[in-house]
Structures are given as structure tokens and as C-alpha cells.
Amino acid sequence: MTEHSLWRFARALHRAINERQPEDLEALIDDDVDWAIYGPIDMFPFFGARRGKAAVMEVCRQIADHIRVHRFDRESVMLGVDSAASMMRYSLTALNSNKPISLRLAHFAQFRAGRLLSLRVVIDTFDLVEQALGRSIHLPQIA
Amino acid sequence: MTEHSLWRFARALHRAINERQPEDLEALIDDDVDWAIYGPIDMFPFFGARRGKAAVMEVCRQIADHIRVHRFDRESVMLGVDSAASMMRYSLTALNSNKPISLRLAHFAQFRAGRLLSLRVVIDTFDLVEQALGRSIHLPQIA
Numbered sequence: 001m002t003e004h005s006l007w008r009f010a011r012a013l014h015r016a017i018n019e020r021q022p023e024d025l026e027a028l029i030d031d032d033v034d035w036a037i038y039g040p041i042d043m044f045p046f047f048g049a050r051r052g053k054a055a056v057m058e059v060c061r062q063i064a065d066h067i068r069v070h071r072f073d074r075e076s077v078m079l080g081v082d083s084a085a086s087m088m089r090y091s092l093t094a095l096n097s098n099k100p101i102s103l104r105l106a107h108f109a110q111f112r113a114g115r116l117l118s119l120r121v122v123i124d125t126f127d128l129v130e131q132a133l134g135r136s137i138h139l140p141q142i143a
Numbered sequence: 144m145t146e147h148s149l150w151r152f153a154r155a156l157h158r159a160i161n162e163r164q165p166e167d168l169e170a171l172i173d174d175d176v177d178w179a180i181y182g183p184i185d186m187f188p189f190f191g192a193r194r195g196k197a198a199v200m201e202v203c204r205q206i207a208d209h210i211r212v213h214r215f216d217r218e219s220v221m222l223g224v225d226s227a228a229s230m231m232r233y234s235l236t237a238l239n240s241n242k243p244i245s246l247r248l249a250h251f252a253q254f255r256a257g258r259l260l261s262l263r264v265v266i267d268t269f270d271l272v273e274q275a276l277g278r279s280i281h282l283p284q285i286a
Contacts, residue, residue, distance in 0.1 A: 038247055038267045043282035066285065076251040076263060078221040078228050085221050085228040087251050087263055096285055104181055106249030106265040108219040108230050120219060120230055122249040124181045125269035132285055139186035142209065142239060142275055 005111040006077075006084035014072075017064045022057060029053045030115040037121040043129060056116075067101070068093045082111045094132060101131045148254040149220075149227035157215075160207045165200060172196045173258040180264040186272060199259075210244070211236045225254045237275060244274045 005028075012024035035056050039047040046062040069092055076087040090103040103123060110118040130136050148171075155167035178199050182190040189205040212235055219230040233246040246266060253261040273279050 038270070040269050040282055043285055045284065076228070078223055078226060078251075080221055083221060085219070085230075085249075085251075087228075087249070087265065094285065104265055106228075106230070106251070108221075108228075108249070122230065122247055122265050122267055124265055125267050126183050126272050127181070127268065129269050129280075129282065133282075137272075137280060139183055139272065139276075141188065142186055142237065 004079050004084065005082070005114050005116075006079065006086075006109060008114070009109070009111070009116055013060070014069055016060050017067065018069055020064055022060065025060060026053070026057055028115050029056055030112055030117045033116055034118045035059070036119070037123070039123050039125040040129065043132065066095055068095060070100075084109045084111075097132075097134070099131065099134060101128065103128055147222050147227065148225070148257050148259075149222065149229075149252060151257070152252070152254070152259055156203070157212055159203050160210065161212055163207055165203065168203060169196070169200055171258050172199055173255055173260045176259055177261045178202070179262070180266070182266050182268040183272065186275065209238055211238060213243075227252045227254075240275075240277070242274065242277060244271065246271055 009028050012028050016022040016025040031053050033053055033056050035050040037047045041048045046059050046066065050056050050059050069090060071091040073089045074086050075089060078085045085106065085108045087106045090105065092101040092103060093099065094101050105121055105123045107119060107121045109116060152171050155171050159165040159168040174196050176196055176199050178193040180190045184191045189202050189209065193199050193202050212233060214234040216232045217229050218232060221228045228251045230249045235244040235246060236242065237244050248264055248266045250262060250264045252259060
């Protein structure tokens with residue numbers, strides 16, 4: 001039984017971000033990869049959509065410039081033959097401010113021949129924005 | 144081949160919200176259900192954690208008081224024997240303001256004997272807050 005593509009990809013991604021060693025990751029990205037992290041690109045220019053291996057490797061370099069991953073917990077995971085979805089909690093440091101950031105996200109990934117073909121990430125972005133700002137945003141109750 | 148619990152649950156949930164007919168939904172919720180929609184509860188009091196069938200039915204009533212679902216697209220879905228995860232896009236109306244809201248979310252669900260045992264929902268909450276406010280929130284670029 002071979003290891004699921006998700007585990008190899010996750011190790012390579014974290015190595016690319018924390019150790020700035022992108023070689024393993026590059027070998028696990030399909031040339032035609034379709035990538036999207038939904039969120040406010042005004043504040044986080046490395047969010048948004050990317051297409052193709054070069055664009056994805058560049059955005060991973062940008063992510064590595066801005067965060068360090070301390071810990072992640074995979075709270076839920078579903079694995080298919082060539083697909084995977086997880087709900088995760090990350091403990092990060094924002095490198096520009098040295099602020100600790102706690103992040104909840106869900107991702108859906110598809111693989112082809114062991115390489116990442118598609119990634120979609122949904123983040124609890126309001127919570128993230130407040131942490132990155134270092135203050136809460138006043139909200140009216142809509143009820 | 145029986146229908147997956149997710150489809151029956153999704154129909155009942157949408158019926159409870161849009162038609163205020165909670166009977167089907169009530170039959171599909173485990174007594175010990177564990178429920179969480181992550182997001183700013185100051186603005187959306189029906190977000191947050193709930194435990195047990197009565198609390199979940201009450202929060203579904205609150206959701207029905209505040210939104211109507213016009214359309215949803217399931218962009219990704221993964222099904223296990225007693226579990227499911229989807230990435231979805233919803234078109235809603237906020238009933239208090241009559242504003243259209245477009246929402247992206249990911250959910251992870253677990254079922255027991257066909258009833259919902261656990262639900263976790265991650266939403267692109269910053270985008271949601273801006274739409275509910277009807278204006279954009281100025282953000283500095285962190286780069």
C-alpha cells in the first residue's frame with residue numbers, strides 16, 4: 001500500500017514554507033495546476049487564484065516570505081483515490097510583525113499521477129484579518 | 144444502493160430554512176449532535192458551537208429567520224460511508240436588509256445511523272462580513 005499523495009504533498013509544502021526548500025514541492029505540482037486560496041488579496045497578496053506550476057511555486061515563495069508554520073492539527077480528513085479534503089488548524093507566526101496567528105481552514109485537493117492538480121482553500125478570513133491587524137473590527141449585530 | 148445521508152440531510156436543511164418546515168430535519172439530527180459554524184458571533188449570533196438536537200434545531204430556526212437560500216453549487220464533494228465534505232457556493236438573501244449575499248463555505252459532516260452526528264463549517268467570513276455591512280473594510284497590505 002503506497003502513501004497517499006496528500007501526505008507527501010503536505011510534507012513538501014511545509015518544507016518549502018518553513019525551510020525554504022522548494023525542490024520536493026516542485027516535483028509534486030502538476031504543470032497545469034489550478035490553485036485558489038479565497039480571501040482578501042488587498043491584505044494578503046499571496047491569496048487568490050494561480051494557474052500553472054511556475055505561478056504556484058512563486059506564490060509558495062511569497063507565503064514562505066510571510067509566515068512560519070509552528071504547528072498544524074488536521075481535525076477532519078477525507079481521502080479518495082486521487083483526492084483529499086481536510087479541515088485544519090494552523091499555528092503560525094507572521095514574519096513581518098512577529099505576531100502569532102491561529103488559523104482555521106478547509107482544503108480540497110485533487111492529484112494526477114501523484115502531483116497536485118487542483119487546490120481550493122477556504123479560510124475563516126475575518127478571524128485571520130483581525131489577528132493580522134492586531135485589533136478587533138467593530139461589527140453591528142445583523143439580528 | 145441507498146442514498147447517501149448527505150443528500151437527505153441537505154434537502155431537509157434547505158426545506159427547514161426556506162420553507163420553515165423543520166420536521167424532516169429534526170428526524171435526521173442525532174440527539175448528541177456536535178455542531179459548529181466558525182465566524183464572528185457578534186454579528187451573526189447563529190454562528191458558533193451548539194451541542195444536542197434541541198440547540199441545533201433552535202439555531203436552524205434562527206438561520207431561517209435571517210436568510211433565504213436561492214441557489215447553491217457544490218463545487219467539490221467527498222463521500223465516505225458515514226461522512227461527507229463539500230466545498231459550496233451559496234446565493235442567499237439576508238432577510239433583514241433584503242441584500243443578496245454570495246457565500247463560499249466548506250463543511251465536514253459525520254453521520255450515525257443516517258443522522259447528523261457532527262458538522263463543522265468554515266466560511267470565507269471576511270467576504271461575508273463586507274457583504275452584510277454593504278461596504279468594504281479598508282485593509283493595509285501586510286507585505
